[in-house]
Amino acid sequence: MLRxxxxxxxxxxxxxxxxxxxxxxxxxxxGTDEASSGPVKLRFxxxxxxxxxxxxxxxxxxxxxxxxxxxxxxxxxxxxNSVHDQLLTSFEGGDAAxxxxxxxxxxxxxxxxxxxxxxxxxxxxxxxxxxxxxxxxTATFDGKVTGVPFLLESQVxxxxxxxxxxxxxxxxxxxxxxxxxxxxxxxxxxxxPGQYGVAWALKSPTNRVMNLALxxxxxxxxxxxxxxxxxxxxxxxxxxxxxxxxxxTSKSASxxxxxxxxxxxxxxxxxxxxxxxxxxxxxxxxMVEQAPAGFDWVTLPPIKGLSTKQAANPQTLSVSEDSKHxxxxxxxxxxxxxxxxxxxxxxxxxxxxxxxxxxxxxxxATGGKxxxxxxxxxxxxxxxxxxQKVDGYPEWKTKYATPALQQYFANxxxxxxxxxxxxxxxxxxxx
Numbered sequence: 001m002l003r004x005x006x007x008x009x010x011x012x013x014x015x016x017x018x019x020x021x022x023x024x025x026x027x028x029x030x031g032t033d034e035a036s037s038g039p040v041k042l043r044f045x046x047x048x049x050x051x052x053x054x055x056x057x058x059x060x061x062x063x064x065x066x067x068x069x070x071x072x073x074x075x076x077x078x079x080x081n082s083v084h085d086q087l088l089t090s091f092e093g094g095d096a097a098x099x100x101x102x103x104x105x106x107x108x109x110x111x112x113x114x115x116x117x118x119x120x121x122x123x124x125x126x127x128x129x130x131x132x133x134x135x136x137x138t139a140t141f142d143g144k145v146t147g148v149p150f151l152l153e154s155q156v157x158x159x160x161x162x163x164x165x166x167x168x169x170x171x172x173x174x175x176x177x178x179x180x181x182x183x184x185x186x187x188x189x190x191x192x193p194g195q196y197g198v199a200w201a202l203k204s205p206t207n208r209v210m211n212l213a214l215x216x217x218x219x220x221x222x223x224x225x226x227x228x229x230x231x232x233x234x235x236x237x238x239x240x241x242x243x244x245x246x247x248x249t250s251k252s253a254s255x256x257x258x259x260x261x262x263x264x265x266x267x268x269x270x271x272x273x274x275x276x277x278x279x280x281x282x283x284x285x286x287m288v289e290q291a292p293a294g295f296d297w298v299t300l301p302p303i304k305g306l307s308t309k310q311a312a313n314p315q316t317l318s319v320s321e322d323s324k325h326x327x328x329x330x331x332x333x334x335x336x337x338x339x340x341x342x343x344x345x346x347x348x349x350x351x352x353x354x355x356x357x358x359x360x361x362x363x364x365a366t367g368g369k370x371x372x373x374x375x376x377x378x379x380x381x382x383x384x385x386x387x388q389k390v391d392g393y394p395e396w397k398t399k400y401a402t403p404a405l406q407q408y409f410a411n412x413x414x415x416x417x418x419x420x421x422x423x424x425x426x427x428x429x430x431x
Contacts, residue, residue, distance in 0.1 A: 040071045040328045045078045045087075045097035047315075050285075053348030060341055064332060071328045073099075091115040091320070098323040099333065104138040105313045105388045107147045116146035117319040122330035123148070130339065130355040134383040138312050141389075147316030150337050151345065152352040154281045154378035155211055155310055156371070157183070157300040163190055163275040164298070174373040177301030177308060180215070180242055187252040190275035199257035199265040199274035200243055205405040206397045207311075210387045212239045215305030220422070221386040221393075221430075228390055230426030232419035238305065240408060241415055248411055258409050266290060276300070281375045285350040288370060299371025302378050310378075311385035314354055352379045392429040400425025 048057040061075045076097055078086065083102060090096040091110060100116075110116050120128075128136070131149060139147035164171060167189045172178055178186065187197030202208070210220065218236040221228055246253035254274060257265055262279040263286060269277055270292055277283065287297050302308045317337070319329045335341070342358035343365065352375050353359050359376045366372040387393050404421035407413045413421070 039069060040325050042071065042073045042099060042323075042325060042329055042332060043076050043097035044073050044099040044332075045076045045083075045101055047078045047080050047083060047101040048345075048348070049080065050349060053345065056344050056348040060336055060344070064335060068332075071325075071332065073332055087115075091322075094322060096320040096322060098320055098325060098329050100318050100320065101315065102147070102318065103313055103315050104147060104149055105393075107139065107316055107318055108141045108389070110318075111141040111144065111146040115321055116144075117321045117323065117326050118144040118146060119148060119319055119330060119333075120145040122319070122326060123334060127334045127337075130357055132354075132356075132380075135312055135314060135354050137384040138314055138388060139316050147318045148333055148337060149312075149314035149316050149354045150342055151315040151349055152312055152354055152379055152382050153314075154302060154352060154375065154382055155208070155278060156281050156283075156302055156374055156378060158269075158277045158279060158283055158287060158371075159298050159300050160269065160272065160275050161296040161298045163195070163272065167275075171298050172301060174301060174368070174377045177304055179304045180239075183303045184242065184246060184250065184252065187246060187276065188250055191250075191252040195272060196254040196274050197252040198246060198276045198278065199254045199260070199268060200246070200278060200409075201260045201262045201265050202243075202258050202406070202409050203261045203264070204402065205409060206401040209240055209401075209405060210385060211311045212303070214309040214311060214383075214385055215239060215303065215307060217306055217309075219386045221390045221426075223386075228426075228430050230396070230423045230430070232422050237415055237419065240405065240418065244409060244411070244415070247409065258406075270295060278303070281352060281371070281378065282350040284371045284375075299374040301374050302381055308378075308381040310382055311388060312382035313388060315351075352376065352382075354379070390430065396425055396429045399429070 044061065046057050048054045058075055061073050065072050078101065084106060087096065087100060087102070087110065096115065107116060135149050135152070136145060139145055139149050161171070169186045169189055190197035213220065213236055216235045216238040218238060220230055220232065220236050222231050243253070247255050257274070262277070262283055265274060265277055266286060268274050284299060291297060302310060317333055319326050323329055337355070339355055339357035339361055342353045342355045343362040346353035346358065346362055353362060359379055363372055363376045401422055404413070404418050404425070408415065408418040
């Protein structure tokens with residue numbers, strides 16, 4: 001009912017949306033009858049944007065088309081900055097692409113409104129078995145699997161190898177990262193006049209805190225009897241407290257980095273001002289592209305608390321519920337995301353493939369260099385987190401969590417005051 005009402009209201013507007021013309025021009029998935037003659041035509045809205053990833057996507061689609069004359073796929077370029085509104089309009093207008101690219105935390109809204117097909121019975125068991133159940137959970141809503149998770153992003157630590165060696169800090173193995181106590185102690189060893197052990201880039205702190213809090217089983221969101229509320233106990237406080245202590249107590253983390261994004265810290269990192277950068281595994285790409293000649297960097301495994309768990313928010317590929325060719329779309333997805341292809345796509349984005357065999361192939365192909373061994377091993381720590389399933393999380397994050405965390409990390413409020421603000425914000429947003 002919700003879908004129908006939205007469709008009637010939005011159908012006219014959909015026609016006028018800038019950029020949607022490419023999607024509506026070849027409207028097979030939204031309205032063509034399956035009995036039509038000629039090859040099946042599918043539209044694939046991709047969000048690939050990095051040069052290597054973009055080329056890999058287009059090459060794979062071209063290869064599929066050459067090998068499958070009965071099922072032709074049209075590549076349609078999307079944009080991360082506008083895809084949510086674009087999808088909302090196209091779903092409501094009945095003109096969505098057959099296959100859409102997005103991320104697990106964002107497709108829940110569309111899934112609950114009935115815009116995405118349940119692919120659990122369209123995909124083979126062999127294909128599904130390549131991906132861990134915990135990762136499938138991130139794209140499962142109300143019992144329906146409405147996205148195929150294929151690329152993961154984990155939090156690791158990029159370090160200046162020369163500074164580690166000078167301080168006598170050994171690089172841990174890919175499968176044996178430091179505990180938080182070791183990480184903090186080593187950051188202290190790497191701190192001296194003109195040099196900080198760590199630069200925590202905390203311009204947008206909420207997702208990072210939500211992710212790393214899982215190290216100590218910090219959930220933040222608790223549901224009982226159908227009602228969800230925010231709770232901030234010792235488990236939730238542990239990671240923000242440790243980061244705060246590094247900035248203001250041990251002073252092993254730079255206060256200047258608080259307002260920075262990950263990329264903003266790179267000049268200081270390359271200049272020897274910061275020895276370590278906690279950040280996304282994809283930060284390795286900027287190391288390769290921007291590091292000065294001879295700069296020796298290494299990728300350290302995720303930091304360990306009670307566990308090394310982090311939230312998995314994989315990129316996903318979904319099939320539109322309105323597609324007239326769901327089986328053919330699923331057939332394309334299984335081919336597009338076979339182990340070799342998935343490894344190629346992951347390499348292009350400097351992310352971690354969800355498929356076990358794809359991960360193994362990628363490590364073998366790269367020899368584990370440039371941190372691919374660490375990236376591959378980190379996949380085992382990624383799982384669904386409570387915040388990913390909470391209606392209202394984006395609003396809580398924007399209105400309450402981010403401002404409160406920024407105040408706490410700027411040393412303007414106490415840890416208890418931070419907890420109070422997060423809980424009170426939850427009362428305003430959650431239902």
